Every structure is written in structure tokens, then in C-alpha cells.
Amino acid sequence: MKAILCTRFGAPDDLELADLPDPVAGPGEAVIKVEAAALNFFDLLLIAGKYQFKPEFPFSPGAEFAGVVESLGAGVSTFALDDRVAGYIRWGAARERVAVAADRLVKVPAGLGMERASGVGVTYGTSYYALKDRAGLRPGETLVVLGASGGVGLAAVEIGKLLGARVIACASSDEKLAFARQHGADETVNYAESDLREALKRLGGNHGVDVIYDPVGGPEAEKALRAMAWEGRYLVIGFAAGEIPKFPLNLLLLKSCDVRGVFWGAWIDREPAAHRANTADLLRWCAEGRLTAHVQASYPLEETATALKAIAERKVMGKLVVRP
Numbered sequence: 582m583k584a585i586l587c588t589r590f591g592a593p594d595d596l597e598l599a600d601l602p603d604p605v606a607g608p609g610e611a612v613i614k615v616e617a618a619a620l621n622f623f624d625l626l627l628i629a630g631k632y633q634f635k636p637e638f639p640f641s642p643g644a645e646f647a648g649v650v651e652s653l654g655a656g657v658s659t660f661a662l663d664d665r666v667a668g669y670i671r672w673g674a675a676r677e678r679v680a681v682a683a684d685r686l687v688k689v690p691a692g693l694g695m696e697r698a699s700g701v702g703v704t705y706g707t708s709y710y711a712l713k714d715r716a717g718l719r720p721g722e723t724l725v726v727l728g729a730s731g732g733v734g735l736a737a738v739e740i741g742k743l744l745g746a747r748v749i750a751c752a753s754s755d756e757k758l759a760f761a762r763q764h765g766a767d768e769t770v771n772y773a774e775s776d777l778r779e780a781l782k783r784l785g786g787n788h789g790v791d792v793i794y795d796p797v798g799g800p801e802a803e804k805a806l807r808a809m810a811w812e813g814r815y816l817v818i819g820f821a822a823g824e825i826p827k828f829p830l831n832l833l834l835l836k837s838c839d840v841r842g843v844f845w846g847a848w849i850d851r852e853p854a855a856h857r858a859n860t861a862d863l864l865r866w867c868a869e870g871r872l873t874a875h876v877q878a879s880y881p882l883e884e885t886a887t888a889l890k891a892i893a894e895r896k897v898m899g900k901l902v903v904r905p
Contacts, residue, residue, distance in 0.1 A: 582600070582601055582602075582603050582604075582676060582677035582678050583598060583599070583600060583601075583676065583677050583882060583883075583905060584598075584599055584600075584601045584641050584675065584676035584677065585597070585598055585599075585641050585642065585643075585675040585676065585882060585883075585885045585903075586598075586599045586639040586640070586641055587627075587628045587636075587638065587639060587640055587641070587642060588638050588639045589638065590628065590629055590630030591628065591629065592628075592629070593625070593628070593885070593886035593887075593889040593890050593893070594886050594890075595628070596628065596642070596885060596886050596889075597639075598882070598883050599639075601676070603678055604678055604679065604680035605652075605680065606652045606653055606654035606657075606680055607654050607680065608654050608655045608656050609654055609655070609656050609657060609682055609683055609684070610653075610654040610657070610680050610681060610682055610683060611650050611651075611652070611653050611654065611657055611660055611666075611680070611681055611683050611686060612650075612651045612652040612653075612678055612679070612680050612681075613646065613648040613649065613650060613651065613666060613668070613678065613679050613680075613681055613686075614648050614649045614651045614677070614678055615646045615647075615648040615674060615676065615677060615678060615679060615905050616646075616647055616648045616649065616695040616699075616904065616905070617646065617647050617648070617695045617696045617698070617699035617700075617879070617902045617903070617904055618643040618645070618646040618674035618675050618676075618699060618902060618903050618904075618905070619643070619644075619645045619646070619674075619699040619700035619702075619703070619900050619901070619902045620642065620643060620675075620885070620888055620889060620892060620900075620901050620902065620903065621644060621645075621703050621704070621732060621892075622731075622732070622819075622821060622892055623644075623819075624642040624643065624644070624672075624889060624892075625889055625892060625893050627642060627672055628642055628889075634671060634672075636671075636672055636673075640672055640673060641672060641673045641674065641675040641676050642672055642674075642675050642885065642889070643672065643673065643674030643675035643676075643885075643903070644669055644670060644671050644672055644673075644674060644702070644703060645667070645668070645669045645670075645674060645699055645700065645701075645702035645703050646667065646668060646670070646674035646679065646699050647665070647666070647667040647668075647689055647695040647696075647698035647699035648665075648666065648679075648695065649663055649664070649665055649666070650662055650663060650664040650666060651678065653683075654683075657683045659683055659684075660683060660686065660688075664688060665688065665689040665695070665698075666686040666687065666688055666689060667686070667687055667689050667698045667699060667701065667702060667860070667864065668681050668685045668686045668687070668702070669685065669702040669703065669706070669849070670685060671846070675882065675885050675903055676882075676905065677882075677905040684853060684857075685853075687857055687860045687861055687864060688861075688864075689864055690864055690865055690867075690868035691868070692868050693864060693867050693868040693874075696876050696879055696902050696904075697867060697874040697876055698864060698867070698874070699902055700732075700874055700876060700899075700900035700902060701860065701863050701864055701867060701872075701874050702860060703732070703733075703845075704732040704733045704735070704736040704900065705736040705739075705740065705863045705867075705872065705874065706845060706849075706856070706859060706860060706863065707733050707736070707818065707843065707845040708733055708736040708737040708740050708794070709736075709740050709859050709862070709863055710843065710845050710848060710856075710859060711737070711794060711816050711818060711843040711845070712724070712737065712740055712741060712744060712746075712792070712794070712816075713740075713744070713859075714848075714855075714859075715814075715816060715841050715842075715843050716792045716794075716814045716816055716841065717814075718741065718744050718746055718791075718792055719744075719745070719746075719791075720744065720745025720746070721745060721746070721747070722746050722747070722791035722792060723746065723747045723748075723749065723784075723785060723788075723789075723790045723791050723792070723810075724737070724741040724746040724747065724748050724749070724790070724791065724792045724793075724794065725749045725751060725781060725790045725792070725793045725794065725805060725808075726738050726741065726748060726749070726750050726751065726761075726766075726794045727751045727793070727794065727795045727796065727797045727801060727802075727805060728751070728752065728795075728796050728797040728821060729750035729751055729752045729757070729758070729761040729766065729769075730750075730752050730757035730758070730760050730761055730898045731796065731821070731897070731898075732897070732899065732900055733796045733818060733819075734750075734752075734761075734794070734796060735760075735761065735764055735875065735898070735899055736872075737794045738750055738761055738764050738765055738766050739764050739765055739872050739873060740872070741765075741794075742765035742766075742767075743866065743871055743872065746791075746792070747767050747768075748765060748766050748767050748768075749766070749767065749768040749769070749770060749781065749784055749790065750762070750766035750768070750769045750770070751769070751770040751771075751772055751777065751781075751801075751805075752769070752770075752771065752772070753771065753772060753773040754771065754773065755771055757898065758770075758771055760898045764873060764875070768784050770784070772801055772804075776804070777801050777804040777805055777808075778804035778805070778807045778808055781804075781805060781808035782807075782808045785808050785810065788810050788811075789808055789809055789810030789811065789813060789836075790805075790808050790809060790810055790813065791810050791813050791814070792813065792814050792815075792816065793805050793806065793809065793813070793814075793815045793816060794816045794818060795815065795816060795817060795818055796818035796819045796821055797819075797820070797821050797822045798817075798819070798820035798821065798822045798823075798824055798825055798826050799820070799822030799823070799824045799826065800822075800824070800826070801822075802826035802828070803826055803828060803829070803832075806828060806832055806838075806840075807832065809832075809836050809838045810836070810838070811836055811837055811838070812836075812837050812838060812839075813836060813838040813839070814838065814839050814841055815838065815839065815840045815841065816841055816843050817840060817841065817842050817843060818843050828840065873899075874900070875898075875899035875900065876899060876900045876901070876902055877897055877898055877899040877900065877901060878891075878901055878902075879901075879902050879903070879904055880901065880902070880903045880904070881903065881904060882903050882904065882905045884903070885903050888901045888902075888903060
């Protein structure tokens with residue numbers, strides 16, 4: 582089978598296209614013929630050796646995928662041959678076939694295409710876990726989404742609206758904000774042209790903003806926190822800006838607000854049944870048209886490096902996928 586391999590830490594152009602033996606399903610596993618594998622920003626960190634996980638060489642990027650069950654190992658009774666499934670495996674999906682523990686898979690509903698299904702796991706999974714399980718977002722609350730046109734940001738905008746929130750999308754260009762509005766944002770803030778704190782204080786009014794979803798970090802984080810409502814919740818998703826902010830603790834005291842970490846990757850290991858239930862919700866909503874699971878572009882497997890470079894250059898609004 583064909584596979585994209587990282588044989589040494591480096592840049593996208595250091596990746597190699599190689600032939601590998603087909604995998605064999607072990608006990609409790611299924612072999613999936615991959616029809617689409619979605620890429621994420623953290624794939625760049627992974628192949629550069631800058632991510633919290635460092636796989637043994639060689640490995641493939643691509644944490645999430647959708648495909649068809651091709652064979653089953655001993656003890657697997659929840660799936661059948663030719664079932665359409667989606668899954669998340671941290672890395673290894675940028676190849677033609679993968680062997681996966683069956684309890685990591687969720688069936689893809691009829692009517693949902695494989696490209697869209699492949700990109701639901703990380704971005705929508707993170708955002709749903711953040712907003713439902715960590716923030717307890719309630720209908721009528723105000724949700725601020727930083728980096729709102731990126732993968733997780735766009736997912737947070739859509740899920741926030743689905744959960745009944747008023748959504749304020751924040752990004753660095755009017756083009757990105759227009760894209761966020763197309764996906765349900767009620768208000769927008771261009772923090773490259775206006776002061777984020779003042780804009781959020783104006784839009785939040787005397788009450789303030791209830792939940793802040795931050796996958797960016799950097800200098801805008803404290804500005805957003807200063808617009809927080811009493812007993813608000815600040816969700817720490819990641820640090821795409823490259824800078825980890827340090828909050829003055831007196832702000833948390835004065836607002837009786839919380840800063841809550843969102844480590845989706847660890848949560849799915851600790852609570853796999855809850856993760857599968859969340860993923861089933863998301864796939865169903867995508868099939869029903871309630872979530873877009875927007876895919877900006879699809880690339881052949883051999884052009885994985887080109888797709889990753891587009892992510893590195895912040896050119897992506899939504900998801901990029903590769904097709905073996």
C-alpha cells in the first residue's frame with residue numbers, strides 16, 4: 582500500500598511517499614480502507630518534533646480518517662465488512678489502509694460523504710467537548726470564538742449556534758470574518774484593526790461575555806479575558822499564535838470566572854464511551870445538514886506536503902483532506 586512517511590523531523594517537503602505491506606487486523610481491530618484522511622495544524626508540529634507526542638520513525642501524519650471496513654480481527658462484533666466508519670488515531674492515517682482498534686471507530690450515517698466525515702473528529706470533537714462538557718454552554722449565553730475561521734474555530738461557531746448561544750467570531754481579516762458569518766456567527770470582531778477588549782466589552786454589554794473559546798493564545802488572550810462576565814468560563818484550546826499567555830490572577834478573582842483546560846486527546850482515552858457518543862452526535866448532525874463539516878480542498882495522497890504547507894501559511898478556512 583502507498584503511505585506518506587515522516588522518516589526524520591522536519592518540514593512538509595521532507596515527507597516521503599513509500600510502499601508498505603498491507604496491515605493485518607489483530608484481536609479487537611479492524612482494517613480500514615482509507616477513503617479520506619483529514620489534516621490539522623498539529624500535524625505540522627508532529628512532523629517537526631514539536632508536538633507533545635513523538636512517534637517512532639517512520640510514521641504517517643493524519644490523525645483522523647473515514648473509510649470502509651475491509652477485514653476484522655478476532656472478537657470484533659460491532660462492525661461488519663463494508664461498514665462506512667470514521668475514526669481518530671493521533672497519527673498514521675495518511676496511507677491507503679490502517680489497522681485500528683474497533684472501539685475507536687464510529688459508523689458514518691448514510692448520506693454523509695467520506696471527505697466531510699473524515700474531518701469531524703478533531704475539530705468538531707474538540708469544540709463539542711469544550712462547549713458541552715467543559716463549559717456547559719447554555720442557550721442564550723454569549724460565546725466568543727477566537728481564530729474563528731480555522732478548523733476548530735469554525736466548528737465552535739457552528740456548534741455554539743446549534744447549542745443556542747449568541748456567537749461573536751473574532752479573526753484577523755474581514756475575509757475570515759465573512760466566512761464565519763456564513764457559518765452562523767451573529768457578530769464579528771477584526772482584532773487586526775480594532776482593540777479586542779473594547780470591541781468585546783461593547784458587544785458583551787454590562788453583562789460581559791459568558792464563554793471564550795481560545796485556540797490561539799498570544800497577546801489577544803488577556804484582552805478577551807478582561808471582557809469576561811461574572812462566573813464566565815475561558816476555554817484554553819491551544820496556542821496557534823505560538824505564545825502561551827500568562828493571566829493576572831486578580832482578573833479571575835474579580836470576575837469569579839474560570840480558566841478551563843480542554844485536552845480532548847486525553848479525554849477520549851479516559852472516557853471512550855462518551856467520546857463515541859459525542860462523535861455519533863456530530864456525524865448525525867452533519868448528515869442532517871445542521872453542521873457543515875466544511876472541506877476547503879481535497880488533495881491526492883502524494884500531495885500531502887502541499888496541503889500541510891497551505892495549513893502552515895494560514896491559508897485554510899475549514900479542513901483540508903488527502904485521498905489515497
